[in-house]
Amino acid sequence: MTKRTEKTTGTQPAKRRTTIRPAAARIPKVASAPLPEAKPAAGRAGKSAERRAAIIEAAMDEFIARGFAATRLDDVAKRAGVAKGTLYLYFKDKETMFEELIRTALVPLIGRLTALPTITGPVRDAVEGFAETFMREVVATRRGDIIRLIVSEGPRFPAIADFYFREVVSKGLTGMKALVQLAITRGEIKHRELGDFPQLVVAPAIVAVIWQSLFARHAPLDGLAMFKVHLDLIFGERGKT
Amino acid sequence: MTKRTEKTTGTQPAKRRTTIRPAAARIPKVASAPLPEAKPAAGRAGKSAERRAAIIEAAMDEFIARGFAATRLDDVAKRAGVAKGTLYLYFKDKETMFEELIRTALVPLIGRLTALPTITGPVRDAVEGFAETFMREVVATRRGDIIRLIVSEGPRFPAIADFYFREVVSKGLTGMKALVQLAITRGEIKHRELGDFPQLVVAPAIVAVIWQSLFARHAPLDGLAMFKVHLDLIFGERGKT
DNA sequence: TGACAATGACTGACCAGTCAGTCATATTGT
DNA sequence: ACAATATGACTGACTGGTCAGTCATTGTCA
The missing domain is CATH 1.10.10.60 (Homeodomain-like)
Incomplete structure (x- = not known):
């Protein structure tokens, strides 16, 4: 398989196999407008x-x-x-299809990230809520595989890695950092340096995704339980102190 | 498969491929010179x-x-x-080459894991030593890419995922769990549940590997510094109670 | 020791099969 | 009926794998 891959020596005439990554990128009529199942889809x-x-x-x-x-x-x-x-x-070609596919799959995730709502109770509860949602809607679903796909193909698709970093990682970490800082000012978190590495907060979630796709059948891992222990490390034993 | 198959209709003389092989010419020892290694390689x-x-x-x-x-x-x-x-x-074929390649690359890593030596000082120092070694010899080198390769191709090469789990992950976690338990009995670690999820201890290392290959150029990450903050969470502030 | 034969590591042209992308033709919607 | 859409047979660039032939090296014998 594989095939034409790069190559693409300046040849102008050769129509086929370009793969030149023709700017554009487009996202024609993504408009997931009439989505809902029921709809027999108007005209x-x-x-x-x-x-x-x-x-x-x-x-x-x-x-x-x-x-x-x-x-x-x-x-x-x-x-x-x-x-x-x-x-x-x-779709223009295989590559474009792949990239748009990833973007489409990430849209809902981005939506959720940009909508980090008001924190009512303890910060820990908010983070725990995030963990539950993540385990339920990402690790246990095909979204987790999408993340693995990004890790796999990212190096060969800079456009995808860029997009993912900009729209998901960057936003997610910014939000998490804000959350950590809030917790610090509230006294919920003692370790102030944690604000420098919000990645640490979500690290167990990443590990859960990878574990799920590679070792689930060798040794099942309760990602949520693991994450809660992790929260104990960050916030201190639950209900104690 | 394929091959030139029988054919050879009666033609006995047909030398094959002409392949006149322009005498001399050749490209004898293109090889990367006589290898810088010490060994001139016996016969x-x-x-x-x-x-x-x-x-x-x-x-x-x-x-x-x-x-x-x-x-x-x-x-x-x-x-x-x-x-x-x-x-x-x-090598028998492309697939075999790939699998043996991965195994070969993991050998040194396995060696290091099975040689977790005596703990003299605080457990924290031992774990920190592990982190330093990991960042220096894995994250910053091609070994990190090998790990990413396993994550990428693992699902399609069960043999590789199995081998990796059995020889690296399983052994590594067992060792880490022992270390955590030692620390718990010594009172260095308060959270006893950490013994149930040794993955938590190494999670930042995994994140560092992935970050390095995907986002290093977007935003450099000091993996070791991050890991040290993580150790503070587990063992408590350094130098402090 | 020198000439010659045997060995097998190595080469690279070749083949058979694969698959991304194209386009002439057919189908559908209005 | 006409345009927009959909189809799938087809093209040809490309690659995994093969093997007849080459020749540097090693072994043998006089």
Whole structure:
């Protein structure tokens, strides 16, 4: 598999295999507008959005299972229930499809990050809530595989690594840092240096994602329980002090 | 598969490939010179081991840079300074080459794990020593990329994931758990539940590896400093009670 | 010791199969 | 009926793997 990969020596005429990464990048009609299942999808536009969603869904399964290079577009088309040529009506090429796929999968995650709402109770509860959500909606689902996919292909797709860093990592850490600092001023957290490394707070979550995809069958890991012990380290024993 | 198959209709004379081989010419010892190593490599046997090492070295670079599927054996051969066919004198096929490569790269790591020596001073110092070694010899080197490679290809190479779990993860965690328990009995660590999740102790190291390969250029991360803050969480402020 | 034969590591052209991307034709919606 | 959409047969660049042939090295014998 693999195939044409880079290469792309200046040859202007050669139409095929470009892979030149043609600027654009586009995100045509992503508008996940009429989403809701029920909808039989109003007219043409709805039909089109449905098709696109089906393709993305299928592509996600394939890319997660095989990685970028080993995924065959024939398989994606078959799984999506469309002809191969149809894929090219929605995506410029394999690479673009992959990148848009990742972006699409991250949108909901970004939404959640930018909506870190008011902290009512103890900061610890907020962080614990984050952990529960993360374990339930990321580690235990295909979202976790998306993260692994980013780790896998990131080095070869700078655009994806950049996007992920900018939209998810950066925002997430900024929010977490704010949370830590709030906890410090409130006296919930003693270690002031923790504010310098918000990564430490989420480290167990990352480990849970990786463990899940690699060693789950060798030795199951209760990510949430682990995270709670971690919170004890940060905030001190629960209910004590 | 493939191969030129029978064919050979009667033609006995056909020399094959013409391959006139322009006498001299050749490209005898393109090899990376006589190797800087001390060993001039005793006779044939040594030569063979050298070749094998050169191939593994080259393959490692290519697989790390492109992943399994996208790596071309032609490139590996070129980088190793041998002909493609030579690869098959040392490895059964691409997959075998990849697996043996990973195993070879992990050997030194395994050696270090099984040699967790006597703890003389505080447990914290031992763990800190581990962290320093890890950051210096893994995160900052190609070994870190090997770990990322395992995360990437593991799901598609169960044999590798199994081996890694059995020889590295399992042993490493067992050792770490023993260390934590020792610290608990000594009173260095207060949180007894930490013994249930030794993964927590090394989580920052994992995060450092991933960060290094994905976001290093966006935002450098001082893994060791981060780890030390983490140790403060586990053991309490350094020098303080 | 020198000539010659045997060995097998190494080479690289070749082959068969694969798959990204194309496009002439067919189908559908209005 | 016409345009927009969808199809899938097809093209050809590309790669894993093969093996007939080469030749440096080692072994043998006079």
